Amino acid sequence: MLFRLAFAFVAMAALLVAPIDAVAQDMLRDVDLNSPDMTTSEMTRADVDTLLEAARQQPANRRTAxxxxxxxxxxxxxxxxxxxxxxxxxxxxxxSLKDARLDGAILNQAWLIDADLTGASLVRASLLGTQMQxxxxxxxxLSGARITADLSGASLIGAKLAGADLSADMRNQSMGMMRGVLNSxxxxxxxLSGANLSRxxxxFAKLQNANLANCNLSRANLVGADLSDANLAGADFTEADLASALxxxxxxxxxxxxxxxARNLNLARRPN
Structure with missing residues (x-):
């Protein structure tokens, strides 16, 4: 009995000290990405266009599609x-959402895996818990957008994220740490000038020639990131992890x- 109680205590302690971000944003768990629900459409482009046009004909306070x-x-x-x-x-x-306008749109918990948003406008859009791998x-x-999306492996070459907020939502931790994820x-x-990238x-993100002026990078994970030729004027590195960063x-x-x-500055790679 004493052994079982001790084992239960140790197991509970392990759960309490486990990193909360280990399960953060894991909407892919138990989801079949090849299922019809994730790969097919219930509408045509014409249907969507008709719905958008109908919304535009409504009074200003009811114009939301x-x-x-x-x-x-x-x-x-x-x-x-x-x-x-x-x-x-x-x-x-x-x-394909090439050149689409999504300014101020609510895309919370939406699924855009492998989606093409080249040249799209998402100014001040809301992307909370959005899957955009x-x-x-x-x-x-994406200027001024609120982003706690998973953008792992995404291509944002030349994208605008000036003033965007990708910081962790420290008020809502029930599902783990919700934050902007830009792994690789x-x-x-x-x-990214003036963007909030705290936590x-x-x-391993590629940030060559990126504009990070006045960017908040406090406690950001920059392990293995490539910051060569980046503009860092005014960027805040308080407690950012720079292990293996270039x-x-x-x-x-x-x-x-x-x-x-910054953390692990001694482990960062310096330019030749």
Whole structure:
């Protein structure tokens, strides 16, 4: 009996000290990404366009298009205007949203795995718990957006994220740490000036020539990230993890803030 009680206590203690982000944003658990629910559409492009047009004809206070929970995977929706729309829980896996307008749209918990948003506008959009692994967002505008999405492996070459908020939501931890996840994402030449990346996960991210001026990188995970030739003027590195990160020139680093307070700075790689 004493042994069983001791074992139970140890097991409970292990659960209490387990990192909360180990289960964070794990919406993929037990989800069959090859199921019809995740790969097919219940509407055509014409159907979607008709719905959007009907919303535009409504009075200003009722002009929001409601597509919540719709299955729209693999559709070509390029160029359509979803601005201000409700796309919560919508499934857009492998859909084309090239040059689409999603300014102010609600995309919380939506599915956009392998979606093409090249050149799309998502200014001040809400992307909370959104699944966007391997999405293509080259040249997209996410300025001022609130993003706790999983963008692992996504392409954001030349994207605009000025003033975007990818920081961890410390008020809502019931599902683990919700934050912007950009593991192995391609952010070359992206504009992240003034963005809030506090506690964001940028492990192995490509940030060459990125504009990180006045960016909040406090407690961000930058392990293995490539920051070569990045603009770091005013960027805050307080407690950021720089293990194996490739740093830019000494001159660029000199313009950053609190680099001496970063973690594992001694393990970072310096330019030749």
């Amino acid at each position: 409601d597509l919540e929970g719709k299955r729209l995977s693999r559709l070509d929706l390029s160029g359509l205007d979803f601005s201000g729309g409700n796309l919560r829980l919508v499934k857009l896996n492998r859909a 391997r999405a293509r967002l080259g040249g997209a505008d 994402a391609d952010l070359r030449n992206a504009d 964001a996960d940028l492990e 740093l830019p020139s000494a001159a660029a680093l000199a313009e950053s803030r609190n680099l001496d307070k």
